[in-house]
Structure formats: C-alpha cells, structure tokens
Amino acid sequence: MTHKLKRAATIATAVSTLTLLFGADGSSAFARDNELAEAALAVKATEPTAPVAFVSNEVTQEIPADYEEEEAEVFDASSLGDLVAQQPHLTELSREMQCLAGAIYFESRGESLDGQLAVGRVIVGRAKSGRFPNSYCGVVYQRSQFSFVRGGRMPAIRYGSHAWKRAVAIAQIAHEGTWKSEVDGALFFHARYVNPRWRLTRLAQVGNHVFYK
Structure with missing residues (x-):
C-alpha cells in the first residue's frame, strides 16, 4: 500500500x-x-555597426588616338596695326574687359594705336602691381583716378563705332601682352599739356600722354 x-x-x-x-x-x-x-x-x-570601408580603384581613361592638344593662338604680325586687324571680333565682353576697353576708349580713342596700347598697359600694370585694386574695373573706378568716370559710371559708349572696335582689340592685346609697349611698367600718365610735378621716373611720351613708373 x-x-x-x-x-x-x-x-x-x-x-x-x-x-x-x-x-x-x-x-x-x-x-x-x-x-x-x-x-x-x-x-x-538597432545597435550601430562598424562603418563599412569602400576601397576605390584608380580609374584611367585612354586618350583617343586622334586627340590633339589645343594650342594658344599665335599671331604673326609685322606691326601693331596688323595685330589689331587679327584680333577676333568680340560681340560680348566680360565686365573686366569692358572696363579695360572703356578706359582705352575714353582716355585715348583719338591717339595712335601705340598711344592707346600705352594707356591699356598702365591699367593692366596697376591691376598686377599690388599697389592698386587687383582688377581692371577696380583700377578704372578707383576714386579720383580717371576723369571720364562720373558718379562711379562711364559715359555712354558708341558700340557700333570703329573707335570702340579698335579699343576692344587694343584691350585684348594689352591684356594678353602680345605686343611690347615702350611704356611697359608704367603706372601713371597725364596729358602733356599739364605739369603735375610728380616725383616719379619718366618713361616716355606717346602722343599726347606722358608716362611714368
């Protein structure tokens, strides 16, 4: 039991x-x-995981057999007039080139090509000097420098005129340095009929302007 x-x-x-x-x-x-x-x-x-590392391999692309490196345009001119004639006709300008061409137009459109180039080279030289604004527009519109600038503006330009087209061509040459000017290195100029008594080194007189550095 x-x-x-x-x-x-x-x-x-x-x-x-x-x-x-x-x-x-x-x-x-x-x-x-x-x-x-x-x-x-x-x-x-839901816990964070270690970051994933992606390893990329260098990608190379073969240069096509018919590839040709683009070369800068070279002008073969026997005179400044020839070089001016060879410049491409620009229908649109950057603001900087507009300022450079405008200064050449208003300051020296009645001068010879050498005289216009000399004015253009002064503006280019100032922009590169470190002593003035570092752009063409900055140089041109700097207060009390160019008498044609009134109220921070340029006067009206006759864009269809031969004088403007020539100023644009000279601006291109001055900007690119494709023609040597006898006043290269100049940073100042004045009309020959005035005598500011500057304590500067005189370089040359070109047309109606005297240039200094």
Missing part, C-alpha cells in the same frame, strides 16, 4: 512538472525561449 502511494506521488509530481512546462495555450518553454532569442536579435539589429 505504501508502495502504491509513493507511485501515485511520483505521477502527481510528473503531472505538475508538465503543467509548468506547458501553459493553457499549449505553448512550451522552448517556444518562449525562441521568442526571447528573436527579441534579442531585434535589439542587436
């Missing part, structure tokens, strides 16, 4: 253990462990 009671107690213990292992909805502890594992993976997926 005692043996039967022990056996019944053993069976009851087993049933209790099974009850703990399986809930009322039939899910097992192994299923709950699996859910916990999946939740852990989900949390890990």
Whole structure:
C-alpha cells in the first residue's frame, strides 16, 4: 500500500512538472525561449555597426588616338596695326574687359594705336602691381583716378563705332601682352599739356600722354 502511494506521488509530481512546462495555450518553454532569442536579435539589429570601408580603384581613361592638344593662338604680325586687324571680333565682353576697353576708349580713342596700347598697359600694370585694386574695373573706378568716370559710371559708349572696335582689340592685346609697349611698367600718365610735378621716373611720351613708373 505504501508502495502504491509513493507511485501515485511520483505521477502527481510528473503531472505538475508538465503543467509548468506547458501553459493553457499549449505553448512550451522552448517556444518562449525562441521568442526571447528573436527579441534579442531585434535589439542587436538597432545597435550601430562598424562603418563599412569602400576601397576605390584608380580609374584611367585612354586618350583617343586622334586627340590633339589645343594650342594658344599665335599671331604673326609685322606691326601693331596688323595685330589689331587679327584680333577676333568680340560681340560680348566680360565686365573686366569692358572696363579695360572703356578706359582705352575714353582716355585715348583719338591717339595712335601705340598711344592707346600705352594707356591699356598702365591699367593692366596697376591691376598686377599690388599697389592698386587687383582688377581692371577696380583700377578704372578707383576714386579720383580717371576723369571720364562720373558718379562711379562711364559715359555712354558708341558700340557700333570703329573707335570702340579698335579699343576692344587694343584691350585684348594689352591684356594678353602680345605686343611690347615702350611704356611697359608704367603706372601713371597725364596729358602733356599739364605739369603735375610728380616725383616719379619718366618713361616716355606717346602722343599726347606722358608716362611714368
């Protein structure tokens, strides 16, 4: 009898253990462990990962067989007049070239080509000197430097005139330095009929202007 009671107690213990292992909805502890594992993976997926390093290889492109390097345009002129005639006709100018050509036009359009180039080279020289504004427009519009500038503006230009077209050509030559002027290095000039008594080195008189450095 005692043996039967022990056996019944053993069976009851087993049933209790099974009850703990399986809930009322039939899910097992192994299923709950699996859910916990999946939740852990989900949390890990939101954690920052180490940055991915991309290694790029150098890309080279073969030069086509028919490729020819573009060369700067070279002018073969026996005189300044020839060089002026060879300049491309520009219908549109940058603001800087507009300022340079405008100064040549207003200061020296009645002068010879050499005289106009001399004025242009002064403006180019000032812009490069470090002593004046470093742009053509800055040089031209600097206060009390050029008398044709009134109220910070240039007068009207006759764009269709021969004088303007010639000033544009001279501006290109002065800017590119394709023709040597006898006053290269000059930073100042004045009309020959005035005497400002500057303590400067006189370089030359070209037409109606005297140039100094």
